[in-house]
Amino acid sequence: MNTPQPPQWAKTLLRWLHPQNTIEEVEGDLDELYTYWYARSGRSRAILRYLLNVMSVIPPFVRKRKSKTSYDQPFFLNPDMLKNYFKIAWRNIVRQKAYSVLNIAGLSIGMACSILILLWVQNELSYDRFHKHADQIVRLTCNAGDFRAAVSPAGMARGLQTQLPQIEAGTRLSKPVTMLLEVGEKKLEEKRVFFADSNFLQVFSFPVLRGNAATALQDPGALLVTEEMAEKYFGTQDVLGKTIRVNNKENFTVAGVLANTPSNSHLQFDFIIPMKTLAKTDWDLKTDTWGNFNFYTYFRLDDQAAASIPARQKLAKRIVDIHKKHVKALNVGFQLQPLTDIHLHSDLQIDLPGHGNIQYVNIFFVVAIFILMVACINFMNLATARSERRAKEVGLRKVVGAGRYQLVFQFLGESLIFSFLSLFIAICIVYLMLPIFTMLTEKTLAIHLLDGKILMSLVGIAVLTGLISGSYPALFLSGFAPVKVLKGKMRVAGGNLIFRNALVVTQFVVAIVLLVGTTVVYRQLDFIKKRNLGFDKSNLLYMPMTGEIWGKQQALKTALAQNPFTEHFSIISDLPTALISGTIEVFWDGQTSPNQVVFPNLNVDENFVDVFKTKVLAGRGFTSTFTGDSSNYMINEKAMQIMGLNLGNAVGKNLTFGDEKGTIIGVVKDFHFKSLQYAMEPLILRLNKWGGVVMVRTEPDNNEETILALEKINRQLNPAYPFTFGFLDKDLDNLYRTEQQMGGIFNLFAGLAIFISCLGLYGLSAFMAEQRTKEIGVRKVLGATVTGVVTLLSRDFLKLILIAIVLAAPIAWYAMTRWLQSFAYQTNFEWWVIALAGMLATAIALLTISFQTIKAALMNPVKSLRSE
Amino acid sequence: MRRTYLGEFEELVLLMIAILDGQAYGVTVSQEIERHAGRVVTFGAVHNTLIRLEEKGFVSSELGGATTERGGRRKRLFRVTALGNRALADIQQMRDKLWQLMPDNTLRTSTL
Numbered sequence: 015m016n017t018p019q020p021p022q023w024a025k026t027l028l029r030w031l032h033p034q035n036t037i038e039e040v041e042g043d044l045d046e047l048y049t050y051w052y053a054r055s056g057r058s059r060a061i062l063r064y065l066l067n068v069m070s071v072i073p074p075f076v077r078k079r080k081s082k083t084s085y086d087q088p089f090f091l092n093p094d095m096l097k098n099y100f101k102i103a104w105r106n107i108v109r110q111k112a113y114s115v116l117n118i119a120g121l122s123i124g125m126a127c128s129i130l131i132l133l134w135v136q137n138e139l140s141y142d143r144f145h146k147h148a149d150q151i152v153r154l155t156c157n158a159g160d161f162r163a164a165v166s167p168a169g170m171a172r173g174l175q176t177q178l179p180q181i182e183a184g185t186r187l188s189k190p191v192t193m194l195l196e197v198g199e200k201k202l203e204e205k206r207v208f209f210a211d212s213n214f215l216q217v218f219s220f221p222v223l224r225g226n227a228a229t230a231l232q233d234p235g236a237l238l239v240t241e242e243m244a245e246k247y248f249g250t251q252d253v254l255g256k257t258i259r260v261n262n263k264e265n266f267t268v269a270g271v272l273a274n275t276p277s278n279s280h281l282q283f284d285f286i287i288p289m290k291t292l293a294k295t296d297w298d299l300k301t302d303t304w305g306n307f308n309f310y311t312y313f314r315l316d317d318q319a320a321a322s323i324p325a326r327q328k329l330a331k332r333i334v335d336i337h338k339k340h341v342k343a344l345n346v347g348f349q350l351q352p353l354t355d356i357h358l359h360s361d362l363q364i365d366l367p368g369h370g371n372i373q374y375v376n377i378f379f380v381v382a383i384f385i386l387m388v389a390c391i392n393f394m395n396l397a398t399a400r401s402e403r404r405a406k407e408v409g410l411r412k413v414v415g416a417g418r419y420q421l422v423f424q425f426l427g428e429s430l431i432f433s434f435l436s437l438f439i440a441i442c443i444v445y446l447m448l449p450i451f452t453m454l455t456e457k458t459l460a461i462h463l464l465d466g467k468i469l470m471s472l473v474g475i476a477v478l479t480g481l482i483s484g485s486y487p488a489l490f491l492s493g494f495a496p497v498k499v500l501k502g503k504m505r506v507a508g509g510n511l512i513f514r515n516a517l518v519v520t521q522f523v524v525a526i527v528l529l530v531g532t533t534v535v536y537r538q539l540d541f542i543k544k545r546n547l548g549f550d551k552s553n554l555l556y557m558p559m560t561g562e563i564w565g566k567q568q569a570l571k572t573a574l575a576q577n578p579f580t581e582h583f584s585i586i587s588d589l590p591t592a593l594i595s596g597t598i599e600v601f602w603d604g605q606t607s608p609n610q611v612v613f614p615n616l617n618v619d620e621n622f623v624d625v626f627k628t629k630v631l632a633g634r635g636f637t638s639t640f641t642g643d644s645s646n647y648m649i650n651e652k653a654m655q656i657m658g659l660n661l662g663n664a665v666g667k668n669l670t671f672g673d674e675k676g677t678i679i680g681v682v683k684d685f686h687f688k689s690l691q692y693a694m695e696p697l698i699l700r701l702n703k704w705g706g707v708v709m710v711r712t713e714p715d716n717n718e719e720t721i722l723a724l725e726k727i728n729r730q731l732n733p734a735y736p737f738t739f740g741f742l743d744k745d746l747d748n749l750y751r752t753e754q755q756m757g758g759i760f761n762l763f764a765g766l767a768i769f770i771s772c773l774g775l776y777g778l779s780a781f782m783a784e785q786r787t788k789e790i791g792v793r794k795v796l797g798a799t800v801t802g803v804v805t806l807l808s809r810d811f812l813k814l815i816l817i818a819i820v821l822a823a824p825i826a827w828y829a830m831t832r833w834l835q836s837f838a839y840q841t842n843f844e845w846w847v848i849a850l851a852g853m854l855a856t857a858i859a860l861l862t863i864s865f866q867t868i869k870a871a872l873m874n875p876v877k878s879l880r881s882e
Numbered sequence: 883m884r885r886t887y888l889g890e891f892e893e894l895v896l897l898m899i900a901i902l903d904g905q906a907y908g909v910t911v912s913q914e915i916e917r918h919a920g921r922v923v924t925f926g927a928v929h930n931t932l933i934r935l936e937e938k939g940f941v942s943s944e945l946g947g948a949t950t951e952r953g954g955r956r957k958r959l960f961r962v963t964a965l966g967n968r969a970l971a972d973i974q975q976m977r978d979k980l981w982q983l984m985p986d987n988t989l990r991t992s993t994l
Contacts, residue, residue: 039908
């Protein structure tokens with residue numbers, strides 16, 4: 015060898031990394047250059063330069079030489095090509111009507127469900143965000159141990175404002191008050207009346223239609239009404255200065271008209287009365303108390319304090335310290351709850367009714383995505399299953415020069431056409447379904463198509479659906495090798511089959527989880543409905559005491575006792591549906607440390623035990639024969655346990671409740687006086703000296719007569735007030751209204767998800783049966799029975815469903831036990847629920863595919879084999 | 883016509899190809915640049931520029947002229963196309979025009 019050679023390893027590296035189509039000339043050039051450098055500057059420098067130059071021609075530095083194609087491809091967005099795509103897509107839709115209907119039906123139902131759910135979710139999330147300062151407003155809430163409540167003392171709003179510069183404004187709101195309002199002939203009881211501080215309308219941005227927002231709440235004796243109420247009482251909007259008679263004694267002047275409360279506000283009111291009116295009589299307001307918790311307090315914080323959670327917590331901590339200095343005896347914690355969290359993140363007691371639950375929002379959001387996913391899977395499955403039909407088209411397009419990206423574009427475009435068609439139908443479905451959905455959710459939902467944001471998200475859903483559902487078929491179909499396809503050798507590849515099976519399994523996992531969910535939700539609701547509350551809730555009629563009856567209690571009792579329909583009555587202070595009073599100031603014999611548990615209390619009369627059919631476990635109930643009973647107490651079992659007593663020694667112990675000393679005379683069996691979402695709390699019963707609600711135990715057959723009798727008594731004793739009554743069991747059912755609504759919605763969507771899955775399965779089974787027509791023909795000729803063929807065709811699907819059941823079981827179990835944990839009293843999660851759901855899914859699936867399998871099995875083999 | 887602009891190094895390489903008149907390939911172009919412009923450039927830079935020039939249509943290439951010192955491997959020989967010639971002429975013309983526009987004293991001070 016006379017020519018010097020560069021290092022072999024460098025050459026190997028070069029050959030390995032340099033682009034194939036230029037390696038020949040580059041390697042030659044570098045060899046030549048090496049010889050030149052070797053001759054000029056010696057071996058070592060030549061090697062160095064050689065290595066450096068090798069580096070410069072390997073990736074990423076080297077530029078790749080493009081191999082020249084001999085023809086030009088049309089730009090894939092060329093108008094001619096676009097026209098062709100649309101034509102082919104349209105022909106495909108029209109030629110295979112059944113397939114297109116299945117696809118579009120599945121997609122549009124799926125989309126309609128998702129749109130409905132998303133509308134609901136959006137509504138839930140929009141609560142209280144319409145206020146101008148929504149991000150700065152917080153509510154002062156308190157807790158004593160585990161007992162957390164939404165109320166705070168009357169004096170704290172002003173007191174804290176003067177000490178904490180971070181608080182820009184504070185406003186108080188009373189609990190809702192029931193009032194009798196009278197205008198001319200109209201005389202009605204209104205339950206959504208609130209007292210509010212004069213700056214209420216500066217802190218919150220409820221629009222004022224008439225009157226001056228700044229001064230409307232200044233004067234005692236003024237009143238703000240909503241538009242709806244103005245129409246209801248006066249028949250006109252122009253009501254400024256008109257008078258409304260309240261509770262038969264005072265005249266209030268209308269100082270302003272407010273727009274109807276937006277449905278997405280946690281504050282729902284019809285009338286607002288200035289706090290000054292209440293201040294004339296209310297002890298809390300007169301004394302500016304820091305110890306009684308009876309008002310809702312809202313603060314507007316400055317930007318800094320409202321900005322972050324730590325900042326709010328810091329402020330809350332200072333509030334606790336300030337409160338401790340003020341009221342030494344109470345050990346209460348305070349929190350600042352952002353206004354926008356109130357609707358979804360609040361599980362406080364003594365709160366305004368009608369809260370949502372973030373858990374449901376999350377669940378439904380996931381369900382919406384699941385349903386859309388199931389619909390997309392349908393599309394993917396049907397499209398890939400039918401790929402064989404279009405294989406020839408793909409082959410031909412490739413032969414005449416279509417690039418892969420062109421085909422991908424074509425198929426994605428086709429699925430986009432499908433998804434936009436479906437979107438159009440989905441919107442129509444949403445319009446049709448909205449009234450039903452509104453009934454289910456009891457929310458006024460509306461879809462404003464002209465709203466840019468909604469339009470954008472709808473188009474977004476369609477594009478996303480189109481792209482996701484089109485992606486797999488597009489990639490799969492465009493990957494066909496033209497030679498194989500055109501030779502007719504194309505068989506469905508194994509990988510494709512596995513993918514498709516995985517999709518079917520996913521669909522059925524979703525369906526089974528939803529089925530299990532529905533069952534568990536229903537069982538839990540049923541459990542709550544049927545749970546023994548500790549008293550007999552059926553046939554308990556109640557009449558709240560109003561107006562003059564308060565002063566005529568003895569007459570009332572006599573009247574009730576005289577009538578045979580109402581003689582089983584009891585007068586108690588509050589309905590045992592949602593007891594909202596309580597105190598921690600409880601002292602008892604043998605108490606070792608200050609009490610930290612909130613003891614709610616209920617005032618009952620001598621008949622309570624009989625009328626409610628509760629059980630006295632030890633001691634006795636109140637009786638009229640013992641005159642000293644007015645300072646005696648009864649407690650429930652839970653209270654007894656907290657006090658560390660037992661059935662043997664509880665009776666006779668001294669108990670001080672608030673300021674009043676007394677003796678425990680009896681222990682009553684635990685009964686529920688709050689929603690079952692809360693665990694049993696201790697309860698102290700006192701003898702009712704004030705009144706409250708008249709409870710009457712009726713016979714099932716004479717409810718009508720009892721109501722008439724009560725009405726008559728009310729007319730005699732309380733002529734100025736309208737008669738109101740209710741059934742306790744209905745009120746109790748209303749406590750679980752949200753859960754019932756959720757159950758209903760969940761049921762609807764679970765059903766739809768299964769329906770969509772079945773649409774897909776139907777299409778898939780049709781395709782499978784068609785593919786195996788010849789096989790079935792041969793089998794039948796050789797003596798296969800119809801049952802044999804049906805089993806053969808069903809077996810594949812059955813396997814998939816069994817896998818789905820196995821996968822779905824743990825998911826469903828986990829999700830539903832989590833949900834059940836939010837209830838203090840829960841049913842057990844039984845395994846047969848999963849078995850039932852699995853069996854149901856299997857049955858539905860088999861029924862769906864049976865249409866096709868039986869048809870295929872019954873076909874005359876002569877027909878299917880004739881063409882060979 | 884859309885004008886394709888030439889970078890400084892691209893122009894240099896294109897000029898070398900024109901000078902070499904049919905004998906231009908990787909090795910000769912690198913060597914000529916080193917000799918005439920006094921610049922040591924990596925082979926990769928020349929290689930990439932040659933490909934780019936061809937993509938732009940200023941040069942055409944063909945394989946040929948295998949010699950033993952290259953181990954029997956063919957060279958890729960480059961030739962300036964009509965478009966390339968025109969581009970070079972355009973540049974030259976524009977430079978001339980600009981030089982003529984330059985005031986005399988600027989020339990003098992810059993040469994000082």
